[in-house]
Amino acid sequence: MKTRNAVLVSVLIALLLSACASGAQPSGGAQPAGGEKFRVAVVMPSAINDVAFSQSMYNALLAIQKEVGADNFEIKYSENMFKVPDATAAIRDYASQGFNLVIAHGSQYKGSVQEIAKEFPKVAFAWGTDVDTFGLPNVTAYTAAAEEGCYVNGVLAAKVTKSKKIGVTGPVEVGDAKTCIDGFTQGVSATDPSIQVSKTWTGSFSDVAKMTEAAKAHIASGADVLTGSSQSVVGSIGAAKDAGNVLWFGTQSDQSSLAPSLVVSSQVYDWVPSLKDLIGKIKSGDLGGETYTLHLNNEGLKMALNSGYALSAEAKAAADAAIKGIKDGSIKVQP
Amino acid sequence: MNEVVLIGIIASAISFATPYLYAAIGEMFAQRSGVVNLGVDGIMLMGAYVGFFVALNVPTPGGLWLGLLMAAVAGLLMGLLMSVISVTLKAEQGISGIGLYIFGLGLSSLLFRVTIGTVKTVDGFKPVPIPVLSGIPIIGPALFNQSVVVYGAFLLVPLAWFVLERTTWGLKIKAVGQSPASADSLGVSVNRVRYVCVCLGGMLAGIAGASMSLATVKLFQDNLTAGLGFIAVALVYFGGWRPLGILIGALLFSTINSLQNFMQVLNVGISPDLAVMLPYIITIVALMFPINRARQPAALNKPFERGEN
Numbered sequence: 001m002k003t004r005n006a007v008l009v010s011v012l013i014a015l016l017l018s019a020c021a022s023g024a025q026p027s028g029g030a031q032p033a034g035g036e037k038f039r040v041a042v043v044m045p046s047a048i049n050d051v052a053f054s055q056s057m058y059n060a061l062l063a064i065q066k067e068v069g070a071d072n073f074e075i076k077y078s079e080n081m082f083k084v085p086d087a088t089a090a091i092r093d094y095a096s097q098g099f100n101l102v103i104a105h106g107s108q109y110k111g112s113v114q115e116i117a118k119e120f121p122k123v124a125f126a127w128g129t130d131v132d133t134f135g136l137p138n139v140t141a142y143t144a145a146a147e148e149g150c151y152v153n154g155v156l157a158a159k160v161t162k163s164k165k166i167g168v169t170g171p172v173e174v175g176d177a178k179t180c181i182d183g184f185t186q187g188v189s190a191t192d193p194s195i196q197v198s199k200t201w202t203g204s205f206s207d208v209a210k211m212t213e214a215a216k217a218h219i220a221s222g223a224d225v226l227t228g229s230s231q232s233v234v235g236s237i238g239a240a241k242d243a244g245n246v247l248w249f250g251t252q253s254d255q256s257s258l259a260p261s262l263v264v265s266s267q268v269y270d271w272v273p274s275l276k277d278l279i280g281k282i283k284s285g286d287l288g289g290e291t292y293t294l295h296l297n298n299e300g301l302k303m304a305l306n307s308g309y310a311l312s313a314e315a316k317a318a319a320d321a322a323i324k325g326i327k328d329g330s331i332k333v334q335p
Numbered sequence: 336m337n338e339v340v341l342i343g344i345i346a347s348a349i350s351f352a353t354p355y356l357y358a359a360i361g362e363m364f365a366q367r368s369g370v371v372n373l374g375v376d377g378i379m380l381m382g383a384y385v386g387f388f389v390a391l392n393v394p395t396p397g398g399l400w401l402g403l404l405m406a407a408v409a410g411l412l413m414g415l416l417m418s419v420i421s422v423t424l425k426a427e428q429g430i431s432g433i434g435l436y437i438f439g440l441g442l443s444s445l446l447f448r449v450t451i452g453t454v455k456t457v458d459g460f461k462p463v464p465i466p467v468l469s470g471i472p473i474i475g476p477a478l479f480n481q482s483v484v485v486y487g488a489f490l491l492v493p494l495a496w497f498v499l500e501r502t503t504w505g506l507k508i509k510a511v512g513q514s515p516a517s518a519d520s521l522g523v524s525v526n527r528v529r530y531v532c533v534c535l536g537g538m539l540a541g542i543a544g545a546s547m548s549l550a551t552v553k554l555f556q557d558n559l560t561a562g563l564g565f566i567a568v569a570l571v572y573f574g575g576w577r578p579l580g581i582l583i584g585a586l587l588f589s590t591i592n593s594l595q596n597f598m599q600v601l602n603v604g605i606s607p608d609l610a611v612m613l614p615y616i617i618t619i620v621a622l623m624f625p626i627n628r629a630r631q632p633a634a635l636n637k638p639f640e641r642g643e644n
Contacts, residue, residue, distance in 0.1 A: 167600065201608070209563070213347060220343025220597075238552060258454060
């Protein structure tokens, strides 16, 4: 009896192992011939409609799909993968399903991409925001020079504040959250050094309630303009709306829909040009090894002024001057 | 420190003590009857979602009140589930509470994605200044210009004390939590008392969640509470299973939280990482002191089996 069980168990294990092995095999023939459907999978930390980081990527993919047609371009996504182990499993799964491009949209996925990309040399991986491709030929890194657009936001903020107090609600002092806020501060002080910019950090990218608390503290201390970064800023925007007369400057996606009369402008990440370039390369057999950085001067970063807010001509001219200065290099923004 | 900032600190401390008060007072009833419910955070999430969903779809102001009511009902149902598992089926309370938490977290996120799916906000409960009192300098605007939901949380404290210390029901709850066998021998239905207390706890946790999505944060997102319900459970221990103790704990926690926010805003030079940790550090330190442990209900965490002991 015992022997029979042991045999049964070992047969089962063997079956299981072979199943795993076949699952993990990078379907060698997945490389599409020209004209075949290009398959993209993306793993994102928050929801595809977070009006921030994840949405910027999802919208870019949708835009490309709309251009080339759904028959030629397949998008699969996993959202709310804030937990890295879940994301790792999803990335591995997509890679083994023979997607042409697997995007790991979050700097926290660094270790996962580094590990999985080695196992699937025929699949192209892209990840960000970061600049590290680990020296692997099938990894592309992408990042945004968030300080540039946030500098422009800062210039505008300095023009519209009446109380001369501006509040920044930050998540964690890393990555594009930090560079954006540093750029914003430089933009404000270059325009009017007498304005006081206060910063708070909640320690979380996703804790909406903490953002609300922080924003309320800024407002109670007299700030009449707020900004901030990450998907949790919906909490800050809510507090601004509640106060009724506090203006907001957005980043990552166009956030004017969240408070149509209070959002002055947003820096928008446009991944479309970079993605198109990358997809073209993958189709021609070059799977990566490069880093893309969104800048104002390569159309990766765009400023979306909210038409619902009446901006003075003088402020708009100052913003245009800042954009021009950053593009031609006469204004240097420190990341 | 100027007056405006002082008012800001107190007002936000009062407003953010609200969910802790509802949740912790509810959990206190459950624990006084002998049941630890660690699922508070999951119940809060369900309450926050249900309240928000109703308020979004029913015109105000009726929608807000209906939302609050439905949040209470959702919490009550979650409490009922916990009662069945821990009282009738006598499952290990800690484990089933964690299970309930994960259930609430998952279900609220799923329902949110299916029915709303994007960032939406509600106008929510507006501040209602109390005549005369709100005219007092500093204290007036800080304490007496809050929403009805906030006033309710603070009125709950004396009410809970009254129920516990001055009614037969309170006596039964305490007896069941302290010595279920004796209570049983005197004809008190241990399981019935526990059912009512856990359901009441669930109901208040549901309201606690709705107080966030309808009165303080005014929106719903995945995992809105972010572990706030676990702090509420800790506050029950901190407060020595008494309403007044819980009030002090909730105010201490929310005041430090409010202070750390303002410390960052005013740039007093404390590292933001440390500032964010402060309220939690204080909670842990406070829980280390053994003064309150003696007050723990003797039958806490023990399912009742007639004829045992």
